[in-house]
Amino acid sequence: MHIVCLLKQVPDTAEVRIDPETNTLIRAGVESILNPYDMVAVEQAVRLREQHGGMVSAVTMGPPQAEAILRDALALGADQVYLLSDRAFAGADTLATSYTLFKAVQKLDGQQAVDLVLCGKQAIDGDTAQTGPGVATRMGCSQLTYCQEVDWVDPKARTIQIKRKLRDGFERLRAGLPALLTAELELATPRRCSLPSLIRSLQAEIPVWDADSMGADRELLGLKGSPTWVQAIFSPQPKEPGPQFQAGEDSSRAVSEALEALFRDEDFAEKLLKH
Template sequence: MHIVCCIKQVPDTAEVKIDPDTNTLVRTGVESISNPYDIVAVEAALRIRERYGGRVTALSMGPPQAESSLREALAMGVDDGILLSDRAFAGSDTLATSYTLGCAVRRLSLDDPVTLVLCGKQAIDGDTAQTGPGIATRLGFTQFTYVTEVDWVDLENGRIQVKRKLEDGLEVIRGPLPALLTVELELAKPRRASLPALVRSLRAPVANWDAKAISASPKELGLKGSPTWVRRISSPPAKTGGPLFYAGEDLRESVAQTLDILFSDKTFAAKFMNRWEA
């Protein structure tokens, strides 16, 4: 079984700053880390490999420094790291990003057919959660989003069963391989790499693939292949918080105060009276 993990390098901050002139992320002075969801995907891939055999390839599209995220995955135990780096990829939106990553998975499949692609649920900077489903659609892979558990992989019959998170519960779902999973943080706790593994990962070769290496069409890459653009970015207004309800010992006083608060809202009071009269 060949498993591919897609790892995005992101700024190490939840407080992403935006350049107001260009509407792009301010990256200077911000340290980069591997997207936390993607490290969970790596851990999950390693556990699947331990159970069923096979190999794991880590894939990242980004500038040369994204190589350090691939080395982190190599230290955890993946077999290969591939960096997709080419000026032609710059300015990609999620459509162009998923196209590029999809081309790389196709290229990898020529040597060893890819059975599973694991992505994070979302990147903590871009946050769109579109890239994984975009790759799956382009490759024609079954897609399972918000995965919290991989129950089993049946290689003989080409099937997989996972649990995925819904707003009000969990869904147990199975389908045919090859498949792409986007993973939630609770899927697996990432292992810590040992010191010898860390040292080995620093020397391990990381292949660098450009647009030509993945036979990508230039018009679908980077800015040219990106039909969306950021017109304006703004923060939602801060929430002011609702009324505070008294939760003291005196039940009468609590109820009286709660009713006072509720009836001070004219809309609530009108609705209540309408229903009362009906």
């Protein structure tokens, strides 16, 4: 099997703060990491390769420093990695990003037929969860989003079955290969890297692909190919906490106090009468 993982370098959001003046992210001093959902995707890809044989390729689109996450992917067990980097990619929205990633998958498919593309469910910075489905649409293949578990892959019958997370449960989906899957965090727990793979990852030469090497249409790349414009960014105002009623030893007293307070609130009484 040839499995391709699409990986994004993201700021470690546990450390990101918002500038209250400009309402933009303060990126200075913030560490960049492999998107956690994508790390899970790499682990799942490596497990499938261990089960069925084949190769795991990993790709990221980003500036030169994004190669750090490709080294992480090598350390986690990926066989080959590619950095998509070109000034023409800058300012890409999810439409242009998915086009660029699709061109890379197409190029990899030319080297060895691609069976499965794995993405994270979402990136923890952009958070749109649009990139994976965008790539699947361009590939014309099935998209298996919010994947919690891969039940099985049958490379001979060219079929996959997965467990997909729903708001209040799950569903099982079966699809033909090639397919694109987006990973939930519970899909797989990433392994500890072995020393040999860690050394290999540090020594590896990372190939860089630009727009021309993928035969990409420059009109569809970066800012030029991005119909989305960000008009404003702001932090939502924190909501005032509601009243608290201390239960103490007598919880029924707290409940009656809460009910009395609700009925004293004219807005609440009005809403209740309407229903």
